[in-house]
Amino acid sequence: MKNLEILTPDVLPNNLKLIRKMKGLSLADVSKDLGLNSVFLSSVEKEINNFSGKNTIKVLKYFDISFCKLYGIKRNVKLKTT
Secondary structure: OOOOOOOOOOOOOOHHHHHHHHHHOHHHHHHHOOOOOOHHHHHHHHHOOOOOOHHHHHHHHHOOOOHHHOOOOOOOOOOOOO
């Protein structure tokens, strides 16, 4: 059986900044409301860092959005395996 290598990005592309701006919220407001450091939140918006699973759920609930909307998932990906 062959090993299957799947290339994945180190940081997930996201729509956080766009969603925040569409809601008319400042970075400072969101970081305060979520209890996250504003420098860290900015680094996630710039795709330098990722959220943990726990913080991802906080963000989804805060903005009342789906995972797919936050991370811009547009289609299913099928991989061939052997």
